Amino acid sequence: MxxxxxxxxxxxxxxxxxxxxxxxxxxxxxxxxxxxRWARLHKQEQLDEVLGRVLPRYRGLLDELGPV
Amino acid sequence: MxxxxxxxxxxxxxxxxxxxxxxxxxxxxxxxxxxxRWARLHKQEQLDEVLGRVLPRYRGLLDELGPV
Structure with a gap:
């Protein structure tokens, strides 16, 4: 190309x-x-995917801990 | 170009x-x-320059602290 x-x-x-x-x-x-640049895009997508999966699981705990 | x-x-x-x-x-x-990529090159050069200037000044202190 x-x-x-x-x-x-x-x-x-x-x-x-x-x-x-x-x-x-x-x-x-x-x-x-x-x-x-392409590798960084994919790392960002993977991070978003993991956070989207993991954060809801810990929402209760995070709420208990309160704001930083 | x-x-x-x-x-x-x-x-x-x-x-x-x-x-x-x-x-x-x-x-x-x-x-x-x-x-x-160009910005990263310059950040690395700046970091090298700062470390080259700062590290010798603290060499005595770092030697006293010993290995990590």
């Missing part, structure tokens, strides 16, 4: 800086940035 | 998923992923 990515001068400078700092190509930096 | 970004099928699917989940264009998702 190829797509044309349009970057502002500022964002292109950031990409250059990252590529230099990481010793990676701009392609690879963008790929890793994408994979990171 | 325009560049051609080549993505594997898997990475392209991740990008599609992010765009849908965030309600943003693929261009915008990539831009935000890039800016996030």
């Amino acid at each position: 190829a797509m044309t990515l349009r970057l502002t001068e500022e964002d292109n400078a950031r990409l250059d800086e990252l590529a230099t700092a990481e010793g990676r190509s701009k392609q690879e930096v963008l790929r890793l940035a994408l994979v990171d | 325009a560049m051609t970004l080549r993505l594997t099928e898997e990475d392209n699917a991740r990008l599609d998923e992010l765009a849908t989940a965030e309600g943003r264009s693929k261009q915008e998702v990539l831009r935000l992923a890039l800016v996030d």
Whole structure:
């Protein structure tokens, strides 16, 4: 899959800086940035799912403890 | 600045998923992923700089405290 990515001068400078700092190509930096963002989305979804399952179970206890 | 970004099928699917989940264009998702990665690089550099400046000042105290 190829797509044309349009970057502002500022964002292109950031990409250059990252590529230099990481010793990676701009392609690879963008790929890793994408994979990171995708992994964070899934971590957030998993956390939401676990909290949605666990919090109701402890609601009574949490209510007894009162506000922090 | 325009560049051609080549993505594997898997990475392209991740990008599609992010765009849908965030309600943003693929261009915008990539831009935000890039800016996030750049911000993290700078936070890490700032942390390294502060630790490099602060830790030596407390070396004597840390040595007295001994290993954790």
